[in-house]
Amino acid sequence: MTSDYLNPWVYKGKVFDPSEEELKEWVGFCYRLTELETGKMYIGKKFFWKPKTLPITKKRKRRVKTKVLSDWKEYYGSSESVKLLVEQGTPFKREILHLARTKGECSYLEAKEQFDKDVLLRDEYYNEFIGCKIHSKHISKKMKEEVEVRVSGVPYKVPRKDLNI
Numbered sequence: 001m002t003s004d005y006l007n008p009w010v011y012k013g014k015v016f017d018p019s020e021e022e023l024k025e026w027v028g029f030c031y032r033l034t035e036l037e038t039g040k041m042y043i044g045k046k047f048f049w050k051p052k053t054l055p056i057t058k059k060r061k062r063r064v065k066t067k068v069l070s071d072w073k074e075y076y077g078s079s080e081s082v083k084l085l086v087e088q089g090t091p092f093k094r095e096i097l098h099l100a101r102t103k104g105e106c107s108y109l110e111a112k113e114q115f116d117k118d119v120l121l122r123d124e125y126y127n128e129f130i131g132c133k134i135h136s137k138h139i140s141k142k143m144k145e146e147v148e149v150r151v152s153g154v155p156y157k158v159p160r161k162d163l164n165i
Helices: 081-087 103-116 141-147
Strands: 028-035 041-047 049-054 065-068 092-100 146-151 153-157
Touching: 028 103, 041 103, 081 092, 092 103
Parallel strands: none
Antiparallel strands: 028 041, 028 092, 049 065, 146 153
16 A cells, blocks of 8 residues: 655555544554664554534634544654654654544543653653543553553553453
């Protein structure tokens, strides 16, 4: 699959370039940027959609809230260091680690990846802070029912009930 944008996101080893219709089931994603020259990384999240309020018109008596696609295809993170490097032409690999169905799930996955990788303690990450506030009711039932287990380094999603934990 080819992409209609430069330096496309990669998900599970393939270029990620879904149609707007295919994106409707997802809210956002957790990602990793890797600077190709140094291997230094950044872990973050991005939402596919942003809110838009349509103004009052002669035909529309009230403002209408809707969603439109965000700038996710051109996005390189909120880190000022990374944004500066991108402006200078430094090449980065852009990988989607997880797709999320809710904002809460997206925030949880980002924080989990950041804590699991010790991004604040290791010099090979650009991350300078971890910010999250997540309520359990914002995590999908499916996500609560599955656990990721690694066998020989390969991740597998396993129903929690099958692990006797």
